[in-house]
Amino acid sequence: MNRIAKEHAEPKRIDDAFSAIVWKKFLDQQDLNKLNFLQEDIDRLRSWELRVDDELNHPSTAFFREANAILRNRMQESVKIFGRYCQSRWTFPLKIII
Numbered sequence: 001m002n003r004i005a006k007e008h009a010e011p012k013r014i015d016d017a018f019s020a021i022v023w024k025k026f027l028d029q030q031d032l033n034k035l036n037f038l039q040e041d042i043d044r045l046r047s048w049e050l051r052v053d054d055e056l057n058h059p060s061t062a063f064f065r066e067a068n069a070i071l072r073n074r075m076q077e078s079v080k081i082f083g084r085y086c087q088s089r090w091t092f093p094l095k096i097i098i
Helices: 002-007 016-030 039-048 052-057 062-087
Strands: none
Touching: 016 039, 016 052, 016 062, 039 062, 052 062
16 A cells, blocks of 8 residues: 555545545445345444555455355355246246237
8 A cells, every 4th residue: 555655647635534535435346236245234344444555555455355255145145036937847837919
């Protein structure tokens, strides 16, 4: 982070405001269509909202590892759910005339 702060063309202040922006953008990009994270996951990760700057200033990846673990778990749950739907027989009761 020191190198970025010193050499970036327009360095940003790495503080709680920056943390909140990075936290939101990261979660939005990880779940673009809002299909994976549940509200309880967002609430759990909210404790990191103002601490991402601390992670960057004291190199750690704890937030990203926790968010990734939650997302991986939710995606595995989704695969199981969709797998059940794909295995069941689908019926289409309406006759479609073209």
